[in-house]
Amino acid sequence: MGQKRRGNIRSPVSTPSDTHSSSEIPPDKNSSSTSSCHGYLQSGKHSICMVSDFFYPNMGGVESHIYQLSQCLIERGHKVVIVTHAYGERRGVRYLTNGLKVYYLPLQVMYNQSTATTCFHSLPLLRCVFVRERITVVHAHSSFSSMAHDALFHAKTMGLNTMFTDHSLFGFADLSSVLTNKLLTVSLCDTNHIVCVSYTSKENTVLRAALDPYIVSVIPNAVDPTDFTPDPGRRDDNKITIVVVSRLVYRKGIDLLGGIIPELCAKYPDLCFLIGGEGPKRLVLEEVREKYQLHERVRLLGALDHKDVRDVLVQGHIFLNTSLTEAFCMAIVEGASCGLQVVSTRVGGIPEVLPDELVTLCEPTVSSLCDGLEKVITRQREGKVPPPAAIHRQVQHLYTWRNVAERTEKVYDQACRQPVLPLPARLRRLRSHCGAVAGSIFSFVAVINFLFLLFLQWLYPSHLIDVAMDATGPGSHWGHGFGKEESKYTDAVRHDVADRRRFKCKK
Missing domain, CATH: 3.40.50.2000 (Glycogen Phosphorylase B;)
Incomplete structure (x- = not known):
């Protein structure tokens, strides 16, 4: 799995660092970043939202994978934002290296850094992020993450393409594994594509979620060799x-x-x-x-x-x-x-x-x-x-992370060529794939989720949600004076209070 060297490209940084700790900077209404989400697909680039409960400042394998993959996708010209839950005082919107934007949502943590889930309470915030950032692909990570499952559910309701990366192996006999496997079956039955980090993991996930093996790809993890050199x-x-x-x-x-x-x-x-x-x-x-x-x-x-x-x-x-x-x-x-x-x-x-x-x-x-x-x-x-x-x-x-990003990009292209199931077809898939009892329960939840989305669209229409300035992607403002001049940064901070209030009101 060799990598192709590209000129004038910085290696991904292993440890995330904040560029700004302020909330979102108001968008420029006259900028090219306000183009529709279809503009990303026509340009061959994607607007990707990585979602997981596990991210910096928490450190681990999933967190490192999301960060490094995001950095390499940014290098390849894609727009990437990350959504996770708030960690202590780290809440709101932060910018990490190379303009990587992270939404730390004010959601309640239930157990082991995973948020509580009801399938509904996170919809207003996630809808706001998806619309604000003009997301075309929602990429969820980790079976242990409740937010990842919620994001997949809401993204399908909104008609977005979805992907899931499984980082863990599960058993089949104990109670926790049975419940998690059933939730995984519901989440993945109508997901466009699934990625596993090894062939053993693929076999495990296919069996647990009763998946078609042809929609599951194997893309391994990686390390940045420049960070791990002998001495x-x-x-x-x-x-x-x-x-x-x-x-x-x-x-x-x-x-x-x-x-x-x-x-x-x-x-x-x-x-x-x-x-x-x-x-x-x-x-x-x-x-x-x-x-x-x-x-x-x-x-x-x-x-x-x-x-x-x-x-x-x-x-x-x-x-x-x-x-x-x-x-x-x-x-x-x-x-x-x-x-x-x-x-x-x-x-x-x-x-x-x-x-x-x-x-x-x-x-x-x-x-x-x-x-x-x-x-x-x-x-x-x-x-x-x-x-x-x-x-x-x-x-x-x-x-190498660049090799992982190149292979993941091909999966995005494949996923975006697949149709997103409309609600009637999605309900049929849930009932046929998840069993009579679980399928009926989650079909009812899907209908309620759809009605809640209609209510939110009536209460706060999408055209009233401010379009965010792109720090990454084809319309990137990063590196063009964005966040570099102190005077501009100070002016942006003045607008942060109003922008933060608009963001919090959508909880």
Whole structure:
């Protein structure tokens, strides 16, 4: 998956940074950015709205994927805006690097950074964003995100093309999986196209949501290789350091890690563990460290900012991943890009990610992981591992965000050539695809949602909603004095109060 280099293009920035913290700048009524949404399609470019509960300042795989993909789509000339829920005082409209606009909507968080959902309370705000930004494609991310499911539902009601990217693997037996899978079936039965990050994830999603495999594409995650470069001088070669960077939760196999640490530390006096991340399972590691008096050999770094991950990785010789389930593990690619030997569990889509010579795969048990680590430790001591620079050169062309963006663009083109089902056909699809009971319930919800949309259009017609100035896309004002001159920025802030009031009144 090589990438084509384009002249005068900046690499995507791994960590988002605010350009302005103000609310939306009022649109210029005389500007070319007020062209209809059909203008985007005629120009071969799309006006894309990425929707998920998970985004910056929260950091993780989904958040990084959305940000990096958005930056590369902007480079390719598309307009991209992101919609998520408010994080503390971060609410309203923000601008990130390269004019990436983010709407932090004032929606109530229910559990684990996911918003509460009723299928109706978010419609006024999402309708306002879709109309204001002249959206042509709504791209939702993550099965865990209630806002993503809401956005798909509302976008179909408004006649917009829809896409969904699934980042996780689910089971089929426990109650939470059954309920989530039924919700996914309803959300995806009339979605134009679905993207999964690995072939294992595709098989899982197709089975869970009873989908036609031909409308599901596989586009992997990626890393920016310029952010994860090796630095052998940062590590201490007098000892072997195993690095773990992960959320400390059950799904990441932290209980396995708690069994590995005392067993290997007893065999190898010069072995150390460097663990970055935070979560409820941190207590397990603290108890192990206390019980076996390993305070000098097991360092718990706590939560890490994304910009600090590379500085931790380059201190180690081996990267360990103990996940119990993964659709696509970006962490092992980051570890390999920094020149580390990778040891990982053989679960989910992990066997698809790296070539066999770059990763040692083990069963998700303490004994199997210890055996795999011992083999790598032996090779490390005997000097039979390739130098970090050679590993980095091999990894840097495997997964690139520009390649991901190019493939995603083709999926957008394909999705926009497909018709959006009118309400009668959509109701028939829900009843036939989702079962008699669930299909009837959600058909009723779809009708109520349609009537609510008609009411909103009567109460606040679309032509009264201000069209936003484009910071990205064919009508971009970014880089043409937009946000650069202090006087213009000050004038814009004067209008922010009125604009913010108009935005809040649509809650």
